[in-house]
Amino acid sequence: MTRDGAAVDASASAAPHRLVYAAIRGGRSFAFPCDAAGTVELNLLSDRERCNYLLARALVGRDFHPPAVEPAPSSLEA
Numbered sequence: 001m002t003r004d005g006a007a008v009d010a011s012a013s014a015a016p017h018r019l020v021y022a023a024i025r026g027g028r029s030f031a032f033p034c035d036a037a038g039t040v041e042l043n044l045l046s047d048r049e050r051c052n053y054l055l056a057r058a059l060v061g062r063d064f065h066p067p068a069v070e071p072a073p074s075s076l077e078a
Contacts, residue, residue, distance in 0.1 A: 014033065015033030015034060015035070015072055016035070016036070016071070016072055017033075017034050017035060017036055017038075017069050017070065017071060017072055018031040018032060018033055018034060018069070018070055018071075018072045019031065019032045019033075019034040019038050019040055019067045019068070019069055020067060020068050020069075020070055021056035021057070021060070021064040021065065021067050022064065022065045022068070023063060023064060023065075024062075024063055024064060024065055025063070027063070029064075030052050030053070030056045030064075031070075032045065032049065032052075032053050033045075033072070034069060036069065037069075038067065038069045040053060
């Protein structure tokens with residue numbers, strides 16, 4: 001988990017950006033490694049990450065805000 005409460009896997013550290021799905025009602029947010037355009041490489045995600053990504057994407061507007069592309073936190077901030 002990151003400081004902002006987003007669930008992130010170790011594979012996210014290699015990507016320069018992350019796609020963040022923030023929870024609408026203060027619940028759990030998700031973040032996934034992506035490029036500057038917000039493209040997530042599904043083949044690089046674990047099965048669990050892929051399921052979480054598809055869930056967050058499907059629940060935009062209900063449980064999650066539309067995704068936002070953010071710079072990935074550096075490993076020095078952890």
